[in-house]
Amino acid sequence: MSLEAWAAKHFYLSAESSYVEQEWRAWPFQRAIMAVMSNDDIREVDLKKSARVGYTKIILAKLAYNAHHKRRNQALWQPTDEDRDEFVKTELDPMLRDVAVMKDVFPAYMARHKDNTLQAKKFLGSMLHLRGGKAAKNYRRISVDDAILDEVDGFDADVEKEGDPFTLAAKRVEGATFPKIIIGSTPKLKGFSIIDTRFELADARFHFVIPCPSCGEAHPLTWGGKDESHGFKWSAKDPKTVRHLCPHCATLIDQGDYLRVCESGYWLSDDGLLLIDHAGVFRNAAGHVVPAPSHVAMHVWTAYSPAASWSDIVREFLAAMSKVAEGDMTKLKAFINTTLGEAYEQEVQRSDADELKQRAEPFPLQWVPRGGLMLLASVDGQDNRLEVTVKAYGRGCETWTIDHRILYGSPGEDEVWRELEEILFETEYPHAAGTTLRVHATAIDSGGHYTHAVYDFCAKHERRKVFAVKGASGKEKHIKNGAQKVDIDWRGRVRKRGVILWLVGTNLAKDLLYGRMQLERAGPGYVHLSRDHEDEFFKQMSGEVRRSRTTVRGEESRWTPIRKRVEAWDCAVYNLWLETHLELGRKPAKWWDELEARVQPAISDLFDTPPAQVSAPAEGPKPVVTKQGSKTSSGRIAPRRQAPSLASAEWAERL
Structure with a gap:
């Protein structure tokens, strides 16, 4: 049974960690991700992602699937011990409570027992280790079949000078019959992103594509740009007018159109030579079934999620750009990382x-x-x-x-x-x-x-x-x-x-x-x-x-x-x-x-000096005023001075 089939039958979304408590139904783009994760022929799976694409729930389903169906030892690393604790309390424990079949393999649930801690869960026939990723000791003394690194861009690139997180985790699956390493993360800074580096090292890199409702040609959803012949387009800074432009026939589709055709979508490699269907089957350009690559990387961003509104994405972008106009790049950086699922590329910054x-x-x-x-x-x-x-x-x-x-x-x-x-x-x-x-x-x-x-x-x-x-x-x-x-x-x-x-x-x-x-x-x-x-x-x-x-x-x-x-x-x-x-x-x-009103009040009568007529003094001493009779830092006595006189007309206009 594949992970996607197992989750459809057994998995459940808990109230504590989901918008709606309900049975699991995978979105179209999620199915192949889950199939790849449960394919024993694939040793390494990298997912470069944005927020709101359901990755945490997929990982939870994978942990439960391994414990209940495959009975395999596994380890999950979060960036820090605090992140691990929060994950266990808000995600893992509610899942173990609400997925009914987990009680068959986890007798220690709800018991204060050494088999049920924040660091480990002992199931019948397998063990789940839960660790923080920033201490080298957390990668020692465990042997597992599956190693999962969550939000790996939050890890140190060199863990206490003993190596990168992937290499340290890979040592834990050496000797396994079906070793697997799963790495997923929202990327951060270009050139320093671990998931970005891993994505480029993969044997094949995939994006989810949909058939155009007009011409039938397959293309991914892209952000595009103002002058690009594809991607998101809108008019007059109105997010409600957002449409996606087909790169083949220039047809504009709205989110409803996308949701109607996404069931027919599939994952296509960057070079166009491989595709993955919903069942996780790999095919070549001619449609023939081919072996799966050993290392697969996939990229998905918020626009694919049925739970995210395209107009909200545009609204978020416009808010970020308004901050850029004030010199604040932080919102744009967050948009690129958490909405587009891309690493933020920062130019070499220097003022002259x-x-x-x-x-x-x-x-x-x-x-x-x-x-x-x-x-x-x-x-x-x-x-x-x-x-x-x-x-x-x-x-x-x-x-x-x-x-x-x-x-x-x-x-x-x-x-x-x-x-x-x-x-x-x-x-x-x-x-x-x-x-x-x-x-x-x-x-x-x-x-x-x-x-x-x-x-x-x-x-x-x-x-x-x-x-x-x-x-x-x-x-x-x-x-x-x-x-x-x-x-x-x-x-x-x-x-x-x-x-x-x-x-x-x-x-x-x-x-x-x-x-x-x-x-x-x-x-x-x-x-x-x-x-x-x-x-x-x-x-x-x-x-x-x-x-x-x-x-x-x-x-x-x-x-x-x-x-x-x-x-x-x-x-x-x-x-x-x-x-x-x-x-x-x-x-x-x-x-x-x-x-x-207090600092530069408006004129109240004819004897007030019009504010527009008060400007910088063209010449004379620095207009610093201290208390009457006190010394300035230069040692001079500074009497109170009158308001400065009018400067040049050019400067008055600039004020």
């Missing part, structure tokens, strides 16, 4: 200092142009100085870098911290509307040799929204990548009200920053830079490049310095963390309206 300088604008430093409504500061510490960047934030996280200062002095001494206090808490920056702004919140890098000095400063000014941060590049999951208490008392215990160290997902933050710096038009996400910045500032802002490098976890793509000094770039990254922490990107329009 000369290009940044050419796009800089003629507004002076230490002055807030119209549109800037809130000031956020970031501080990078070195052994002999602190470097401070102040950015003005507006709607849609549009930013203006209005100040970058270097405070010379050892961070181990009080003087440099007093200067920092003056900038952060006393300095008032003139606004184009005639008001003034102070720094609202600050992030300070705690790395380096003066970590405790940073902690002391942050603890002292906690109520002024001063946060201690530290970069955590590598496998970060978010720009705001976690936090931990760091204050320890003399007994070695964490203080209840101690300083919190916030971790920054630096690679993700730099990806977002780089994307924003590529925007060509002012608006949400745009980064405005002043021409008054020194050349060194522009060099630092282009001082890193994203490239692959070897780490203890294997090859990884990271942002890497190409020059010694990149403090301005680091400060910009900490500003992004601060923006994320304060959730500025999620603030509603009403919140920005209220802030704008």
Whole structure:
């Protein structure tokens, strides 16, 4: 009995892990996948997939089929031990409960017994091992017939320097009469995707094709592109108009048309020489039955799923592209990975200092142009100085870098911290509307040799929204990548009200920053830079490049310095963390309206200065204002200044 036939007779979808609790009915494209998995002539099966194609349920059916029908030992690896535990609790245990025939081979079900744990399930005549994939020890001391690696792109490429996951798992099936390795995953980054590499190594690579309702020619469902003669097409940014264009006769079909012909579909190899029918039988181009290849790879994406709406796919894409327009590539990356089932191909990312300088604008430093409504500061510490960047934030996280200062002095001494206090808490920056702004919140890098000095400063000014941060590049999951208490008392215990160290997902933050710096038009996400910045500032802002490098976890793509000094770039990254922490990107329009009314109010009477008539001063000293009679960081007394006068007509128009 094949896996597909067994599942049709016995398998069941549990309420805890399915949209609808019901008996299993395989979708057309799933049948050959299941047949290939249960074909003893095929040793290796790779499935490069998107989300929502039912892969987890197929794996569950395979585990039950092996235990009940074939009585074969098997092992399943998830990316981590935590992933394994969640899989067992939410998927495997409910399946063992609801598939009635499993009680015939699993007497320990519902019993607290050594034969029923998160790490192993002992059936009559076979054993299922359940492991996390990131520890080399989890690949030892087991011998199985079937090895299954789930979401393999979440594994380390080199597991504790002992080899790649596939090689380690393959050792566990050596000596089996019918050895089989099944690898399935949603791909991630191009060049670093394990499933992508495995897919290319296969003897034959297959895609599911359907006959065109108009011309009868077979073709796969493809995403296509705006200028492609195939794939998804829609009009006027309306997802409801989406159709699929046949590459042979240019007929447009909707999802209903696809569902009517998908039963007649089959799997076709890339070279067109092999096909697989629903029963898993391999045939050549002439229709003759041929032996199955030893290593088979298959690709399927969300559009094939009857449970996914084509209009929702387009809607997801349009939402991702709206974020791209703001310099945020994360949603597009997720769309390519989890909806298209393809690896995200990231170009070598690098900004050029000369290009940044050419796009800089003629507004002076230490002055807030119209549109800037809130000031956020970031501080990078070195052994002999602190470097401070102040950015003005507006709607849609549009930013203006209005100040970058270097405070010379050892961070181990009080003087440099007093200067920092003056900038952060006393300095008032003139606004184009005639008001003034102070720094609202600050992030300070705690790395380096003066970590405790940073902690002391942050603890002292906690109520002024001063946060201690530290970069955590590598496998970060978010720009705001976690936090931990760091204050320890003399007994070695964490203080209840101690300083919190916030971790920054630096690679993700730099990806977002780089994307924003590529925007060509002012608006949400745009980064405005002043021409008054020194050349060194522009060099630092282009001082890193994203490239692959070897780490203890294997090859990884990271942002890497190409020059010694990149403090301005680091400060910009900490500003992004601060923006994320304060959730500025999620603030509603009403919140920005209220802030704008306070910072750049509309004219209330004839004696008010029209906001459009207040612009950057053409000449004169830097318009930094501190408390009356206080010293600036240069040691001068800075009196309160009037609003700056009108600049050139050209710049006034740009405001």
